[in-house]
Every structure is written in structure tokens, then in C-alpha cells.
Amino acid sequence: MQVPAYVEYERASSVDHALALLARFGPEARVLAGGHSLIPMMKLRLVQPETLIDINGLTDLAYVDVTDGELRIGAMTRHAQLLDSTVAGQHFAILHDAERVIADPIVRLWGTVGGSLCQADPSEDLSAAFAALKATMVIRNLEGTRTVRARDFHTGPYETVVAPGELLTEIKISITAGGGSAYQKVGRRVGDWPVGAAGAAIWLERDGTTIADAGIGLTAVGAEHFSAAEAEEFLRGEPATEERFATAGRIAAGHCRPVSDQRGPAHYKRHLAGELTRRALRTALTRAARAGRATVQGA
Amino acid sequence: MQIAVNVNGTEYSRTIEPRLLLIHFIRDDLGLTGSHWGCDTSNCGACVIWLDEQPVKSCTVLAAMADGHRVRTVEGLARGAELDPVQEGFARRHGLQCGFCTPGMMLTARWLLDRNPDPTDDEIREAISGQICRCTGYENIVRSVRWAALHETPGPGKADRDPTDDVA
Numbered sequence: 001m002q003v004p005a006y007v008e009y010e011r012a013s014s015v016d017h018a019l020a021l022l023a024r025f026g027p028e029a030r031v032l033a034g035g036h037s038l039i040p041m042m043k044l045r046l047v048q049p050e051t052l053i054d055i056n057g058l059t060d061l062a063y064v065d066v067t068d069g070e071l072r073i074g075a076m077t078r079h080a081q082l083l084d085s086t087v088a089g090q091h092f093a094i095l096h097d098a099e100r101v102i103a104d105p106i107v108r109l110w111g112t113v114g115g116s117l118c119q120a121d122p123s124e125d126l127s128a129a130f131a132a133l134k135a136t137m138v139i140r141n142l143e144g145t146r147t148v149r150a151r152d153f154h155t156g157p158y159e160t161v162v163a164p165g166e167l168l169t170e171i172k173i174s175i176t177a178g179g180g181s182a183y184q185k186v187g188r189r190v191g192d193w194p195v196g197a198a199g200a201a202i203w204l205e206r207d208g209t210t211i212a213d214a215g216i217g218l219t220a221v222g223a224e225h226f227s228a229a230e231a232e233e234f235l236r237g238e239p240a241t242e243e244r245f246a247t248a249g250r251i252a253a254g255h256c257r258p259v260s261d262q263r264g265p266a267h268y269k270r271h272l273a274g275e276l277t278r279r280a281l282r283t284a285l286t287r288a289a290r291a292g293r294a295t296v297q298g299a
Numbered sequence: 300m301q302i303a304v305n306v307n308g309t310e311y312s313r314t315i316e317p318r319l320l321l322i323h324f325i326r327d328d329l330g331l332t333g334s335h336w337g338c339d340t341s342n343c344g345a346c347v348i349w350l351d352e353q354p355v356k357s358c359t360v361l362a363a364m365a366d367g368h369r370v371r372t373v374e375g376l377a378r379g380a381e382l383d384p385v386q387e388g389f390a391r392r393h394g395l396q397c398g399f400c401t402p403g404m405m406l407t408a409r410w411l412l413d414r415n416p417d418p419t420d421d422e423i424r425e426a427i428s429g430q431i432c433r434c435t436g437y438e439n440i441v442r443s444v445r446w447a448a449l450h451e452t453p454g455p456g457k458a459d460r461d462p463t464d465d466v467a
Contacts, residue, residue: 035359
């Protein structure tokens with residue numbers, strides 16, 4: 001029987017209350033959102049907080065909307081809520097691609113977007129999706145609000161820049177014309193972590209064929225900051241062609257440091273990083289073309 | 300700590316340790332052993348119950364999180380002596396062999412049919428994809444849920460859709 005170690009429990013009634021509780025209980029306190037990553041970790045005694053601060057009552061942090069040209073996702077948005085969100089799918093199809101393969105339908109009802117990001121599992125899907133979209137994380141503390149680029153959010157496995165006394169409250173993504181995005185994951189079965197996964201976002205120039213900017217997110221394959229900066233650089237300002245996507249995939253794979261484990265050998269994961277990057281880019285391009293002004297031959 | 304939880308319409312107040320998992324609270328503190336405790340890792344779904352209006356794997360929720368909320372377990376599916384159509388479907392279509400996964404499967408099925416009264420087989424399979432039947436009786440579980448869908452909400456064309464229906 002797996003049971004967490006002794007822990008104290010506090011329930012926050014607002015963001016300010018949560019911040020006050022975090023200040024009061026110090027660095028040994030952990031925020032409890034959906035709990036679907038934290039509680040299993042506590043059962044295994046990999047995490048042993050002294051106090052849990054339950055923020056499930058902060059329903060004002062559960063939203064997906066568009067404000068001032070940005071998609072805003074509240075940190076307490078459940079995975080199922082993001083999957084159901086029409087605006088999220090309309091602007092960033094990658095989010096629906098990823099959510100469809102995160103955990104299972106029951107877990108998605110409870111697990112939260114913010115909780116998944118703060119758990120910072122090196123195989124987490126949304127970390128790659130938000131890296132590809134070049135999202136911004138909004139963090140609150142008693143002094144006010146600060147923002148961090150998605151790529152600067154993780155400091156290592158299970159570690160983020162969210163300091164003791166701080167709370168991730170929102171994820172923001174700029175909506176830019178000419179954009180398309182997609183996510184590709186290979187997993188062993190429903191609910192499992194990926195063997196490897198890649199997300200891609202493409203923003204096309206007005207000519208509909210030149211890549212104005214590209215984002216590539218990778219998870220479970222040991223990619224630094226869940227991204228592939230060198231491959232993105234290779235795509236930027238160049239024509240969106242199948243050959244270029246294939247090379248970008250090879251560059252992305254080359255910069256990964258996957259490890260062999262029960263989900264597969266390192267060389268296979270590296271292969272996935274390249275191939276899934278290529279496929280995600282291809283789908284992202286098709287969607288960018290469909291969404292806007294692009295004309296793509298043979299897509 | 301003291302918690303108050305409404306389980307199947309009855310208010311229960313108990314003193315618990317904050318680390319107590321909801322599945323153990325239901326089974327050991329309240330004696331409602333219909334909900335099963337399976338893999339302990341939120342993979343198998345044997346412990347699925349409803350917390351407020353949604354199913355949840357209760358091995359991955361603290362009882363403290365249910366304080367002030369409503370819980371529905373398999374004991375709360377039937378209305379008195381009248382079985383829920385999902386229960387009736389599992390009986391009619393042999394939706395269980397050993398029965399260990401059944402309470403969780405039925406609570407997910409109830410949730411699915413409340414949202415989607417006429418699901419396709421694929422939608423039923425997707426809904427239960429986070430739950431494991433170790434007897435591998437998925438085919439009959441899908442048929443059971445479909446039986447419930449056919450029999451609880453009359454809709455155009457629904458009644459003639461199941462050619463194996465012997466109980467019209």
C-alpha cells in the first residue's frame with residue numbers, strides 16, 4: 001500500500017491567500033493543484049512536503065480566453081478544459097493534439113495545466129508544446145507579478161524558476177497571423193509518458209511560403225529547455241519545404257541527449273525526435289496554409 | 300483534521316489524517332467497499348468514483364480535498380431497488396467476469412451517458428481508456444454501456460440499432 005508521509009493540509013481561498021500561506025509555511029510547503037503528479041510522487045516518498053496548500057478552490061484561475069491578441073490559459077485550467085476549448089484549438093491546434101494524448105480522460109478531468117508545468121517532469125507534453133509556441137509564464141508573488149519565457153521556466157528535471165512563496169498563475173501565447181502548429185507523440189499505451197514527442201509551430205511570411213519564424217518543442221528525449229533552437233534557426237527566413245523539414249529534424253535529433261530506459265533505447269528516441277519533428281513541421285505547415293494566406297504546393 | 304463529505308446523499312463527518320487517500324476514507328472509514336482499490340498509481344481505474352459531478356481516480360485524491368464536496372460511489376448508482384440502466388446493461392450484457400473493475404467502469408459509463416446519451420463504440424472505448432479490465436472483457440463492457448444507452452433515453456432510430464438486443 002502506497003500512502004504519503006505525514007503532511008499538513010491548508011486550503012487557499014484566493015491567490016493572495018495562497019501566497020500568504022506559502023510565505024507562512026516556507027520552502028517545505030508545496031502547492032496542491034489537481035494532485036495527479038504530486039500525490040503519486042508523495043506516495044513514492046520522492047517528494048515529502050511538510051504542508052500542502054490546496055488551490056483547487058481557486059476557480060478564477062481556470063480559464064482559456066483571448067485578450068489583447070494573446071491566448072491566456074489560467075494555471076488551474078484542467079487538461080479536459082483546455083482540450084474542450086474552441087479558442088485554444090482554433091489558434092493553436094498543437095494544444096489539442098497534445099491534450100488528446102496526455103494521460104487518460106479521467107485523469108485529464110483533474111490534472112491541471114499549471115500543475116503539469118510546475119511538476120516539470122522531463123517527459124511532460126505541455127512543456128514541449130509551450131516551448132514550441134514560445135509561450136510566456138506569469139508568476140505571482142507577494143511583491144507582484146513577473147513573467148518568464150517558457151524556455152526559461154525549467155531549470156532541470158522536476159525544477160522550475162517558481163521560487164518558494166511564488167505561484168504560477170497563467171500561460172500566455174501571442175496570436176500571430178500566418179501561424180500553424182502540431183504535436184506528434186509516440187507512446188506505448190494510453191496514459192503512459194511518451195517514448196518521444198515533438199511539437200512544432202510555423203509562422204509564414206505574407207508570401208505564404210517563407211518561414212518567418214518556427215518553434216520546435218521536444219519532450220522525453222533530453223532536449224535542452226524542451227526545445228531545438230538550432231533547428232529553428234535553420235528554418236527561419238527559409239522556404240518551407242519537405243527537404244528543409246527533414247534536415248531540421250536531423251538537427252533537432254542531433255542536439256538531443258536521450259537516455260535508454262524501459263520505454264526504449266537512446267538511438268530509437270533520437271530517431272523519434274527527428275522523425276516526429278519532421279512530421280509535426282509538415283502538419284504545422286498544412287495548418288498554417290489552411291488558416292491563412294499561404295499557398296502550399298503538395299501539402 | 301475534521302472533514303464533512305456528502306457521500307451518496309448522506310453527510311459524513313470524520314476526523315482524519317490529512318494524508319489519508321479518498322479511496323481509503325470511503326472503504327475503511329465509511330465502510331463503503333463497493334469502490335475498489337487497485338493499482339495505487341492512478342493507472343487502473345478500479346477506484347473511480349465521482350467527486351462532485353466528475354469521475355476521479357480516488358487513489359490519487361486526498362480525503363481532505365473532498366471536504367465540503369459531494370462523492371458518488373457505486374452504492375449510489377441505483378435508485379432504491381431500481382438499478383441504474385448502466386448496472387442493468389452490465390448484467391444483461393455480461394459486462395463483468397471477476398467484477399473488480401466494474402464499479403469504476405460503471406461510474407465512468409454513467410458520466411459518459413449523462414454527457415453523451417448516444418455514444419459510438421469508439422467514444423465508449425475512449426471514455427474507459429484509462430481503466431483496466433484484467434479479464435480483458437472490454438468487448439462486453441462496450442456492449443453493456445451501449446445497452447444502457449439504448450434503453451435509457453429513447454431517441455430516433457436508437458431502438459433498432461442493436462441487432463443482438465433480446466430484451467426490447
